[in-house]
Amino acid sequence: MQRVHDTDLIRLENITHAYATGASSQAVLYDVSFSVPTGQSCAIVGASGSGKSTLLNLIGLLDEPTSGRVLLAGEDMTNADAESRAIARNRIIGFVFQSFNLLPRLDALDNVALPLLYRGIPQPQARQAALTQLERVGLSNRSHHRPADMSGGQRQRVAIARALVGEPSLLLADEPTGNLDSQTAQDIIGLLLSLNRERGTTLVVVTHDTGIADRMARCIQVRDGRIEEAGHA
Amino acid sequence: MPRRAAITLTSSHGYGPSWLHLVREPVENLRQLGRRAVLALLGIAVGCMAVVALLNIGHNAEREAMNVFKGMGSDLLVANVQIPGSGRSEALPNVATLDTAALRQAIPDITAAAPLILTSSDARLKGHALSTTILGSNADLPGVLDLQLAQGRFLSQFDTHSTHAVLGANVAAAWENAGIHAQPGDRIQIGGYLFQVIGILQPAGQNPLLPAPPDDAILLPLEGMRRIIPSPQITSVLARNPNGATLVQTSPALQQWVEGRMPGYEVNVQIPRLLLEGMAKQSRLFSWLLAGLGSIALLVGGIGVMNVMVMNVAERRREIGVRMALGARPRDIARLFLLEAVVLAATGALAGAAVGLIMAWAFVHYSGWSAFSFSAAALPLGIGSAIATGLFFGLSPAMAAARLTPVQALRDA
Structure with a gap:
């Protein structure tokens, strides 16, 4: 196992990804290489269908590239099996989805505690940790509400608490404000950025909203399966 | 900043939900599945009930038949003397x-x-x-x-x-x-x-x-x-x-x-013991036939479980994806759905066994047979085969769920 750049939390090398559509395959990413250093906040922007969500899925170990290498925290995950990938997702990545993806059957507390249960932490401790995270996102008074009983902003904050409960070094957010009104969206982005600032959690946000992209330290533009750095401060 | 965490990034030591959680979760999920779970459960319950009731009734029928013939000594020979044919009786x-x-x-x-x-x-x-x-x-x-x-x-x-x-x-x-x-x-x-x-x-x-x-x-x-x-x-x-x-x-x-x-007389010798053995064999065969009938009911119940589980996996595809994203391994997903099938079957089996026993007792009681005798094999056989049926029919949907990749599962249907 080769560790090249210890300061790079994410490192993609010559990633090409194609989806099989019937007999032929349709490429969505061509020879993409980039790295994100630990603690950086980074936006991935692009038109819909440009391949930016695919890029996030590859970083998040939800998908495997057709060719190229994916390194997370210095470890080559390209050829890891489904089990190792699941464990790596649990230990270093927190996901925030556009449609929140809370489990409707569980209340806020158990939704947040779920990643810790998969990590093998007993339920009482997991719930305690979950309550701490709900307090951090300002929802400790909603811990026994089901997702259906909460507003979109509240649900996304529960989802962020769930992403944070495992103390991940990387937060991946796919259009985290896509289903929220603009005021709530600003609050959510503010929350994500404050986590990035205060705890040094690396933040990668996929968005098509330039207002959000501008608040990140770095912006990567995906266009027709290739990336270019959009130069802003 | 070197990251020590990388060393244990993918080590699976101590990873995975506790057994307590593994069991609690399916129970909770099924409770919320509501009426559909009850219907699948009913199928298994009827199957298990049939096995338990029929085995017990068969067992009691055998005992009853044996009671009737108990008076026949086990070392007796009976020679019956008959006049052969007709018309020759005067001659003998x-x-x-x-x-x-x-x-x-x-x-x-x-x-x-x-x-x-x-x-x-x-x-x-x-x-x-x-x-x-x-x-x-x-x-x-x-x-x-x-x-x-x-x-x-x-x-x-x-x-x-x-x-x-x-x-x-x-x-x-x-x-x-x-x-x-x-x-x-x-x-x-x-x-x-x-x-x-x-x-x-x-x-x-x-x-x-x-x-x-x-x-x-x-x-x-x-x-x-x-x-x-x-x-x-x-x-x-x-x-x-x-x-x-x-x-x-x-x-x-x-x-x-x-x-x-x-x-001149026709003599034939009968041995009650052989007759008794033959009858015992026959009623045992009858018992197994009845149990076989119960097994068919159980099989139908198993298909019901499979139906619910296939629907369950299809409807919760997104949930599977979320769980995978949060760190559920394929085996965690397989266990979750397999245990749901087993909990479903076990609940049905217990309910069915109880009803089956009551039915067998009532049958024996109203048939006017002697006291109800409990067939020891019926309960483990009935409940065991019901749970095995749930396991068998739950296996394929659970494996299908575990084989999904996270992107497949998270993709909008």
């Missing part, structure tokens, strides 16, 4: 006596033998007449049939020419019901003769292989039958061979001997 002389001592000598394995002459007649005691069976036999009969006396003594070899009689238990009871107490010393009138009662038998039970149950008969010495019917004829010879190993071999020897003494 009646045989009213047999030298059973000679039989015991000829076939040493036979320890006791009793010929039977059978007729029916009215018997009158203290003015009350009873239509009953009159059985002529010898002093060996109690030894052959294990008859026990309630009062008095049985006929002995010195009674052959006396007018002595022994009452079967039911005969004495019938007079007792009519208000007449029969006891040794009483005189009963049969045909034109008066007989002195010398003993009363204890109930001996049924034996369908005997031409008449001794309980329902008045027993006379074989030689005395001539007083009641003009030409008595031996219709069967009962013999006892306590040596179980040679029981079957004695049968042709007995047949030959009786044929030799009663030329």
